[in-house]
Amino acid sequence: MKIYALYFSPTHTGQRIVQAAASGLALPLTEYDITLPAARKQFLAAVPQPAADDVVLLEGPVYGGRLCSLALQAFGQLKGTGQPAVLLALYGNRNFDEAGQELYDLAVQTGFRPIGFGAFIGEHSFSQTLAAGRPDASDLALAEHFGKALREKLSGTAVPLKREQIPFCPRTPLIRSHGQVLKGLPGPDVDNERCTGCGRCVAACPVGNLVQNKETGKAENTRTACLHCRACARVCPVQAVDFHGTSYAWLIQNCQENFGRVRKGNLLVL
Numbered sequence: 001m002k003i004y005a006l007y008f009s010p011t012h013t014g015q016r017i018v019q020a021a022a023s024g025l026a027l028p029l030t031e032y033d034i035t036l037p038a039a040r041k042q043f044l045a046a047v048p049q050p051a052a053d054d055v056v057l058l059e060g061p062v063y064g065g066r067l068c069s070l071a072l073q074a075f076g077q078l079k080g081t082g083q084p085a086v087l088l089a090l091y092g093n094r095n096f097d098e099a100g101q102e103l104y105d106l107a108v109q110t111g112f113r114p115i116g117f118g119a120f121i122g123e124h125s126f127s128q129t130l131a132a133g134r135p136d137a138s139d140l141a142l143a144e145h146f147g148k149a150l151r152e153k154l155s156g157t158a159v160p161l162k163r164e165q166i167p168f169c170p171r172t173p174l175i176r177s178h179g180q181v182l183k184g185l186p187g188p189d190v191d192n193e194r195c196t197g198c199g200r201c202v203a204a205c206p207v208g209n210l211v212q213n214k215e216t217g218k219a220e221n222t223r224t225a226c227l228h229c230r231a232c233a234r235v236c237p238v239q240a241v242d243f244h245g246t247s248y249a250w251l252i253q254n255c256q257e258n259f260g261r262v263r264k265g266n267l268l269v270l
């Protein structure tokens, strides 16, 4: 028996929760990190299917109250044969709305038997104050404890979860409007004066939206696709990547003001 973990995690909060839960499960771990384009392409070209006695961990970030579609697309390529599945959604202290049930439905459709669901908090990609520094030590300890509890569940009859056990909250008009605003935005600007051409942002982009200029080596936004995940800004050592414009400022301010006052807990269903 081993853990088959499949995840998409541009700013690594989900990856850290997966690894902490896996450490609690205390089984050998095979990780499929499909965040970067090359890894995702390789995975999708020849999908490694879980073995019959694997425990499957599926994890993705919540974007606009739903599970990130790139994660869902990859999860949908799996062909389960009734393996127990642990479903994990990472969200930035607002809400995970429809993401939990979306993940549950896909896991069942692809042939798995969900035995655990966890909605964990990770620092909000848009902000340096919303859920700042999370998952922190107590979140990671809880994820590990969750893994231990799952291990115990697996040693018994491991009754599968029912759909109605997964919390569901329909997305509000405000959240739908956030999504519409984001769709029209171009992604980051690169400050050419600051950029040293180190290429870290290019390497961190999950959709290949940033490239290095062939002549100058400096990073450029191709404006072909942007998830607004901010992985690029987080890795830049000289703060040359930023998101300008009043729409970004409004979104960030709105999220921080409305959802930044309360430290939310993680939600576990076993």
Ligand SMILES: Cc1cc2nc3c(=O)[nH]c(=O)nc-3n(C[C@H](O)[C@H](O)[C@H](O)COP(=O)(O)O)c2cc1C
Residues within 6 Å of the ligand: 008, 009, 010, 011, 012, 013, 014, 015, 060, 061, 062, 063, 064, 065, 066, 090, 091, 092, 093, 094, 095, 096, 121, 122, 123, 124, 125, 126, 175, 182, 227, 228, 229, 230
């Ligand atoms: C485009 C976008 C939309 C997001 N929407 C939500 C949301 O609806 N609710 C929420 O609580 N957090 C939201 N977040 C925050 C992420 O879910 C959170 O930062 C998560 O920890 C990112 O996971 P990762 O570090 O594994 O990439 C959003 C982030 C992005 C980039």
Ligand code: SF4
Residues within 6 Å of the ligand: 010, 187, 188, 204, 205, 206, 207, 208, 209, 210, 225, 226, 227, 228, 229, 230, 231, 232, 233
């Ligand atoms: S360019 Fe967009 S998609 Fe790429 S890392 Fe930056 S924010 Fe994420």
Ligand code: SF4
Residues within 6 Å of the ligand: 190, 194, 195, 196, 197, 198, 199, 200, 201, 202, 218, 219, 235, 236, 237, 238, 239, 240, 241
């Ligand atoms: S990470 Fe920063 S310095 Fe490095 S290429 Fe990107 S923008 Fe330039």
